[in-house]
Every structure is written in C-alpha cells, then in structure tokens.
Amino acid sequence: MSVTLGMDGFRVTTQVNELDIELVHRFLSSQSSWAKGISRDLVDRSIANSLCFGGFLGKEQVAFARVISDYATFANLVDVFVLPECRGQGLGKALMTAVFAHPDLQGLRRFTLATGDAHGLYAQFGFTAPLYPQSLMERYFPGLYAA
C-alpha cells in the first residue's frame, strides 16, 4: 500500500523494500527514548515480522511506524517517529491517519500502544487510557538494549 496524503507530497508506504532501514536503526538506537542501543539485527527482524509504515518527503524517509498484529483481533503500535527537523507540521498525524486506515487493521477488538508524552496525538485517533488498567500485565525490560 502506498498512499499520498495531502501534506505537501508526504507519502506513506508499507512497501518494505522502500524503507530506509539504516535510518530507522540510527533513530531507534541513538535518538529514541525507548530503544537506545538496539542492534541492527533486531531492527531487521522486527521490521521483517511487522507491518511497517514509512513516511517520505520526496525520496527521503522522514517518518516511521510499526504495527505488530494478527490482522484479525489485535494490534500493537510501536516505534513511531518523525525526524526532529520535520516535526510540528502535521506529518505525525498524517502517518497515523495512514496506519489506522490500513485495510488489514480494521475491526480489531483491541489496538494498544505505549507513549511517554504523546497522548494528545493518539487521543485524536480514539485512544484512551486502558478501560481496565488493573487487568493489564507485562514483562518489560526497558534497559535491555542499552545494557
């Protein structure tokens, strides 16, 4: 799927062969707050086993998002970023519009994500705090890649 959104030529694609995986790895391993130190091999595997969205301005990839899903009942959104120099122009919202409009991600019973401070972005797409937070559990090792 490749869609062009009305954002001065901002284009979102799910074609893996178009992704600039080096850029994605560079951002995640050195600039993200959640995956610092992640290896290229892990990024390669995560992309190979997910539905990925690359956001492009011309030939340059400037945004990324990754969805892990069974494409029937559940999805989890991770690794969302817009490059710092391109933020604040609506590209993050355009990227999320493409993610949540994807035909394979419709009618899911639950769509989850975790965010440090971008609640206001995802609220615009219907996300809320968990209805039953006491029912959610996790095994989480935040510093795993940095160790």
Ligand SMILES: CC(C)(COP(=O)(O)OP(=O)(O)OC[C@H]1O[C@@H](n2cnc3c(N)ncnc32)[C@H](O)[C@@H]1OP(=O)(O)O)[C@@H](O)C(=O)NCCC(=O)NCCS
């Ligand atoms: C979060 C991020 C993807 C947003 O991308 P962006 O292109 O700057 O966002 P947009 O210009 O489309 O606007 C985002 C909207 O969400 C709102 N928002 C709420 N919290 C926000 C936050 N922490 N960062 C950015 N926007 C936020 C903005 O105010 C804006 O609202 P508006 O509709 O009233 O203008 C980008 O800032 C980013 O890459 N941040 C660093 C990585 C990160 O935190 N990723 C999220 C992990 S869950």
